[in-house]
Amino acid sequence: MLPPPIRETADLIRRLPGIGPRQALRCAFYILRRPQEREDLKRALENISNIGNCEKCFRAISITQNTAQRLCTSCHDPKRANGTLCVVEEDTDLEQLEKAAVFKGQYFVLGGRLSIAYHPQSIRINELKQRVSSDQNLKEIILALSPTSEGNAAALWLKQAVIESASSSENVKITRLGIGMPSGGEIEYADEETLRGAMKNRN
Ligand SMILES: [Zn+2]
Incomplete structure (x- = not known):
């Protein structure tokens, strides 16, 4: 016992x-x-328990007291406000992309793996729509979803949701990570070389 x-x-x-x-x-x-x-x-x-979320991209950040606006380093950096928004499922995907240094724009963290079967409340779809509709300068949204079959199917309805929210949807290009990502592979486990290729060949 x-x-x-x-x-x-x-x-x-x-x-x-x-x-x-x-x-x-x-x-x-x-x-x-x-x-x-x-x-x-x-x-x-x-x-x-002192970890909170960036107000703009929802990335996990340390919360220090007396900060009026909680922004992560990427959202705080004016150089990264270049009109490209990279949507990832989890913080671990974002960390992997940052480690590979393949993306110089801003991020949005959905906060869960997308599933075709249901729309979990925990995934920040509404927050993403809000983020997209409030950004007049948005030129490209990269859906950096893992190329699993679930991710592929979910990308379709996510794309539709994003298109509907973009303030000038005809000017916003929506892309996905391109060839190079192994089919069924997940971003958080992909090496830097693979991510570099996938980001470069996004389509
Ligand atoms: Zn942020």
Whole structure:
């Protein structure tokens, strides 16, 4: 019979994406046996509640007190307001694109993986429409969605939603990442070379 705190820790770890019951239990014992790592983890989990979202692109940022406007570095940089908007599903995709340094415009983070089957409330479709309709200078919207079959299908209705909201829709080009991205591959796991090619060949 497992002591309840170990069972509880394992149950919580199991709720994380991609973790099965055996892995969760192994992690719980690992944490039990390493006091320093346990303390580090505790501190990191406490600090993570100080993370908020950029008001413009919804990227996760550290919230410092007394800031009137919460903007991330990309939204704060006037050089990046060049009329291109790159729509990503998750923060991890944005981080990967930034690491590859393939995009010099602004971002929008949907906050979840798109699915054709349903429109989850957690995905910021309305916020995206608002962002697009309020930007008069928008020239290109890049839908940087992972080229999985779900992503491909979802891109179609997302494209329609975006077109309807653009203030001058006839002047706004909507593109997707191009060849180079392996079919079924996900942006967050793509290497820099692949992302560079995909951004260059967007269509
Ligand atoms: Zn931002």
